[in-house]
Amino acid sequence: MxxxxxxxxxxxxxxxxxxxxxRAKAYAxxxxxxxxxxxxxxxxxxxxxxxxxxxxxxxAARLGKTETYTGYGDxxxxxxxxxxxxxxxxxxxxxxxxxxxxxxxxxxxxxxNIHAIFDADNVIAVQDPAYPVYVDTNVMAGRTESxxxxxxxxxxxxxxxxxxxxxxxxxxxxxxxxxxYLCSPNNPTGVVATHEQLKRFVEYACRHKAVIIYDAxxxxxxNNPSLPRSIYEVPNAKECAIEINSFSKSAGFxxxxxxxxxxxKSLVAVDAPAGKLNALWYRRQxxxxxxxxxxxxxxxxxxxxxxxxxxxxxxIDYYMQNARIIREGLKSLGIVCHGGxxxxxxxxxxxNGLRSWEFFDQLLEQANVVTTPGSGFxxxxxxxxxxxxxxxxxxxxxxxxxxxxxxxxx
Amino acid sequence: MxxxxxxxxxxxxxxxxxxxxxRAKAYAxxxxxxxxxxxxxxxxxxxxxxxxxxxxxxxAARLGKTETYTGYGDxxxxxxxxxxxxxxxxxxxxxxxxxxxxxxxxxxxxxxNIHAIFDADNVIAVQDPAYPVYVDTNVMAGRTESxxxxxxxxxxxxxxxxxxxxxxxxxxxxxxxxxxYLCSPNNPTGVVATHEQLKRFVEYACRHKAVIIYDAxxxxxxNNPSLPRSIYEVPNAKECAIEINSFSKSAGFxxxxxxxxxxxKSLVAVDAPAGKLNALWYRRQxxxxxxxxxxxxxxxxxxxxxxxxxxxxxxIDYYMQNARIIREGLKSLGIVCHGGxxxxxxxxxxxNGLRSWEFFDQLLEQANVVTTPGSGFxxxxxxxxxxxxxxxxxxxxxxxxxxxxxxxxx
Numbered sequence: 001m002x003x004x005x006x007x008x009x010x011x012x013x014x015x016x017x018x019x020x021x022x023r024a025k026a027y028a029x030x031x032x033x034x035x036x037x038x039x040x041x042x043x044x045x046x047x048x049x050x051x052x053x054x055x056x057x058x059x060a061a062r063l064g065k066t067e068t069y070t071g072y073g074d075x076x077x078x079x080x081x082x083x084x085x086x087x088x089x090x091x092x093x094x095x096x097x098x099x100x101x102x103x104x105x106x107x108x109x110x111x112x113n114i115h116a117i118f119d120a121d122n123v124i125a126v127q128d129p130a131y132p133v134y135v136d137t138n139v140m141a142g143r144t145e146s147x148x149x150x151x152x153x154x155x156x157x158x159x160x161x162x163x164x165x166x167x168x169x170x171x172x173x174x175x176x177x178x179x180x181y182l183c184s185p186n187n188p189t190g191v192v193a194t195h196e197q198l199k200r201f202v203e204y205a206c207r208h209k210a211v212i213i214y215d216a217x218x219x220x221x222x223n224n225p226s227l228p229r230s231i232y233e234v235p236n237a238k239e240c241a242i243e244i245n246s247f248s249k250s251a252g253f254x255x256x257x258x259x260x261x262x263x264x265k266s267l268v269a270v271d272a273p274a275g276k277l278n279a280l281w282y283r284r285q286x287x288x289x290x291x292x293x294x295x296x297x298x299x300x301x302x303x304x305x306x307x308x309x310x311x312x313x314x315x316i317d318y319y320m321q322n323a324r325i326i327r328e329g330l331k332s333l334g335i336v337c338h339g340g341x342x343x344x345x346x347x348x349x350x351x352n353g354l355r356s357w358e359f360f361d362q363l364l365e366q367a368n369v370v371t372t373p374g375s376g377f378x379x380x381x382x383x384x385x386x387x388x389x390x391x392x393x394x395x396x397x398x399x400x401x402x403x404x405x406x407x408x409x410x
Numbered sequence: 411m412x413x414x415x416x417x418x419x420x421x422x423x424x425x426x427x428x429x430x431x432x433r434a435k436a437y438a439x440x441x442x443x444x445x446x447x448x449x450x451x452x453x454x455x456x457x458x459x460x461x462x463x464x465x466x467x468x469x470a471a472r473l474g475k476t477e478t479y480t481g482y483g484d485x486x487x488x489x490x491x492x493x494x495x496x497x498x499x500x501x502x503x504x505x506x507x508x509x510x511x512x513x514x515x516x517x518x519x520x521x522x523n524i525h526a527i528f529d530a531d532n533v534i535a536v537q538d539p540a541y542p543v544y545v546d547t548n549v550m551a552g553r554t555e556s557x558x559x560x561x562x563x564x565x566x567x568x569x570x571x572x573x574x575x576x577x578x579x580x581x582x583x584x585x586x587x588x589x590x591y592l593c594s595p596n597n598p599t600g601v602v603a604t605h606e607q608l609k610r611f612v613e614y615a616c617r618h619k620a621v622i623i624y625d626a627x628x629x630x631x632x633n634n635p636s637l638p639r640s641i642y643e644v645p646n647a648k649e650c651a652i653e654i655n656s657f658s659k660s661a662g663f664x665x666x667x668x669x670x671x672x673x674x675k676s677l678v679a680v681d682a683p684a685g686k687l688n689a690l691w692y693r694r695q696x697x698x699x700x701x702x703x704x705x706x707x708x709x710x711x712x713x714x715x716x717x718x719x720x721x722x723x724x725x726i727d728y729y730m731q732n733a734r735i736i737r738e739g740l741k742s743l744g745i746v747c748h749g750g751x752x753x754x755x756x757x758x759x760x761x762n763g764l765r766s767w768e769f770f771d772q773l774l775e776q777a778n779v780v781t782t783p784g785s786g787f788x789x790x791x792x793x794x795x796x797x798x799x800x801x802x803x804x805x806x807x808x809x810x811x812x813x814x815x816x817x818x819x820x
Contacts, residue, residue: 001680002588002621003529008690018696043481053474056705060466063458063666066802071453071664105515105667105703112698116550119413136697140526178412211412248700254481255704256473257515270411280418286428287546288522290658293515293703294665295466392476 007140010154012147016132016376017041023360024370037399039326039387040370042187042344044252046318046392048299049311052251055302059295073294075286077103077260081297084304085260094232100264100278102285103292103300107217107246107259112137113288114213114242114261115179117280118269122178127170128159129188129377129384131215134181152379161380162189168338168347169197172204180205182231183215185222188377188386189347190323190339192227198234205240209270211277212241217259220250220316222342238264242277249344249390251303251312258292258300319344322396323389329400330387333407344389347374351409359385367402417550420564422557426542426786427451433770434780447809449736449797450780452597452754454662456728456802458709459721462661465712469705483704485696487513487670491707494714495670504642510674510688512695513702513710517627517656517669522547523698524623524652524671525589527690528679532588537580538569539598539787539794541625544591562789571790572599578748578757579607582614590615592641593625595632598787598796599757600733600749602637608644615650619680621687622651627669630660630726632752648674652687659754659800661713661722668702668710729754732806733799739810740797743817754799757784761819769795777812 020040028036048056062068076082082101089096104110111133115124124138135157138144145155153159158177160170168191173180182201184193205212212231219229231237243262247253263281266274292300302308323340330337330348340346350359356373363369363385374384391399430450438446458466472478486492492511499506514520521543525534534548545567548554555565563569568587570580578601583590592611594603615622622641629639641647653672657663673691676684702710712718733750740747740758750756760769766783773779773795784794801809 001586001619002532002682003680004682004686004690005527005529006681008527008693011693041482045476045479045481047476047479048470048473050474053470056470056473057467060458060463060470060709063466063662064460064463066455066457069455069457069662071455071662071800072451073665106700108700109698117415117418119415120552122412133697140694140697142530176411209411252473252479252481255483255701257700257703270413271416272412272414276414280414283418283421284550287543287550288519290516290518290667291665293667293706295705296703299470390481 005140007142010139010144010146011136012149016372020370020372024364027364034368036368036370037395037402038370039391039396039399040372042249042388042390044249044254044390046252046315048252048256049303049308049315051302051305051308051311052299055298056295059298063295070294073291073297075289075291076282077101077292078294078297081301084301088304089230089232092230092233094230096262097265100262102261102263102281103297104259104261104285104289105257105292106248107215107244108133110244110259110261111213111215113284114244114281115141117277117284118179118211123156123158123176125158125160125173125177125180126378127182127186128161128379129374129381130181131183131187132377135378152375152382159378159380162186163380167191169193172200178210180210180212181215182212185218185343186339187218188345188372188374188381190343190345191347192222192342195228195234198228198231198237202231202234202237202240206236209268210240211267211269214241214243216243217246218249218343219245221320221344223320224342227342232262238266239268242267247300247303250316251300252315253300256296256299258296318393319389322391322393325396325400326387326389329404333404340389346387346389348385348387350383350385353383356382356385363403363407366408367399367406369399369403415550417552420549420554420556421546422559426782430780430782434774437774444778446778446780447805447812448780449801449806449809450782452659452798452800454659454664454800456662456725458662458666459713459718459725461712461715461718461721462709465708466705469708473705480704483701483707485699485701486692487511487702488704488707491711494711498714499640499642502640502643504640506672507675510672512671512673512691513707514669514671514695514699515667515702516658517625517654518543520654520669520671521623521625523694524654524691525551527687527694528589528621533566533568533586535568535570535583535587535590536788537572537592537596538789539572539784539791540591541593541597542787545788562785562792569788569790572596573790577601579603582610588620590620590622591625592622595628595753596749597628598755598782598784598791600753600755601757602632602752605638605644608638608641608647612641612644612647612650616646619678620650621677621679624651624653626653627656628659628753629655631730631754633730634752637752642672648676649678652677657710657713660726661710662725663710666706666709668706728803729799732801732803735806735810736797736799739814743814750799756797756799758795758797760793760795763793766792766795773813773817776818777809777816779809779813
């Protein structure tokens, strides 16, 4: 008699983005003819780079010929792709072994699966607010008690508040924690951790044999050369940190799907000598996954080629101009904004002390703009909304113009 | 202080195929100049169908244009692909809702992840021999005790022997089991379950509220129209069975990556009303996965189009001709073979009572042919090897000729 995973019953609500889509759809159906401007989900809108399109097409052609057809590749990704990723880190003076790099179908999969190589009783610490995948997958794996609807927190998870008082980067945890999820540039706040801030966490993790899961999916949006793009730019991070990255936003692969994780061989946990966590992740991936799509891996390598980098940078700059338009537009209304200078997200404080979903509804109904309520990312997100710079320019401009014209304050 | 998932320490050996690759590589390095013939891993060798190549290229071109670019798709797959999959089932008079079909990056991922929606204390039953992913992922999830090196079994898993006495299809379990993994056409034995055989398991599962996880990844290789291609051809299977399928072998997508699962809304478990298991799988996928690659989904739909089906059938027929060559060749040496008529695998009994790895080594060393030792699929696989029909024709012929010429029988 099969029984279902009862940990799923603890989940507080549906995954955030389907819920936003549901509300937006319901509103649109009630108001036929209106045009919704979507600044909610971080979904890319600009086309793939020409060199990426060509790489996909060439790879398809090769798979169509007997002489050049290939089947299964390496579970951890094709060598040419891992070499390209290694070279990307070298630009930041980070040297990685090719067997420390694992290509995957995306950072979401890796963020969602990485917990599986750790024991069930590890205590998880997350930034609050945070990308919901970190929390939800640990709830589903049974690392928490139920959801407390009053606090908006799961019992058993250590929430590290990120707010205007600490510059949206957390203090070190005061209680015992084992796995620490950090994301920089941060989703949702758009704030980037400094070397100094990361250094404190690396020192903490090395001292306590905690492991940092560092999500760098937005690192390509960092303009400021003094900010770290990888946690491995911090001394000793290879002894305590796993890094996850993505082609989704840097090369428009949200639908194409490609990402990678770095699990250094020097990484140690309390019961794992150097090399073991790397071996466990290889075992997990080789058992539950058959590698990222080969055509997509060629496309990823093209995106990391010199020509591909230049082409992708044009699109990154385009999105960052959107970010400026959003930030300046909201600021002109007196709305306090964070992020948006080295990240494609703007973290806007709701006016008049509105709750996140209240301001979400107000923006939807008065300006027909879809945003993401900050409270969906955790209790410290309450009173904020996230706006995404990944739209078309004209839609972004219209959205901001609509907010300026139609939003009724207080 | 992070600790690692100690369940991984229970795993008996490395995942089977890396171990085979390691032995083959070591042999080749010791004997420079030899040519290895690979009849081991089920890796496709024939090119993608022309309509599939075109679909990949057209999809890439569309993603290269602002007007036709798309980002995130539905977590469960694009509608056009799910419609094409639904139509495939309709040919067998099976009617599925589009929200019962979940596209993924492959049957391996789904086979490896599906257990997650069930509670940790479910008892797993597997065919013995079986595709290692079913067992290994449940070991990693903590549903077993350690590996018993004498029996070759994990304590806590119910092994259902498949042997020449029961026609390689198991008896009903006599002990309590909750999740039953069945694979037909079977990997590794190449034997296909009949309606009558599946009916017995469906009746058992409905009676005990057990859930069958039915792996139909090789269903496209069934020639005999009276054999079921889907478990849903059996009455009431939608109340007790999840079905997993793949484009890997039917359309050569081993490297391209695409598969699907069906989780019927009428499926029930002991603590789950109809609809809940479907909702749990949606929750799992939408939280840990961002959909299969969009370019690949277009390719999959092309493979299921009338033209694509005809083109793919040519390749399927090609592999099945290989299967005949292997089977007839081995039979001419007096080796007893099963499978290979409605499946791309031949399950050959080792001569002279050799153990699987012994015969593997003999074939490697005497005939330079790489096979898969049956014992790698479970203890009842001992005394067998699996041969794959997925090679090039000339390589397959050379391998069989080499075996005929060079194999020294006891």
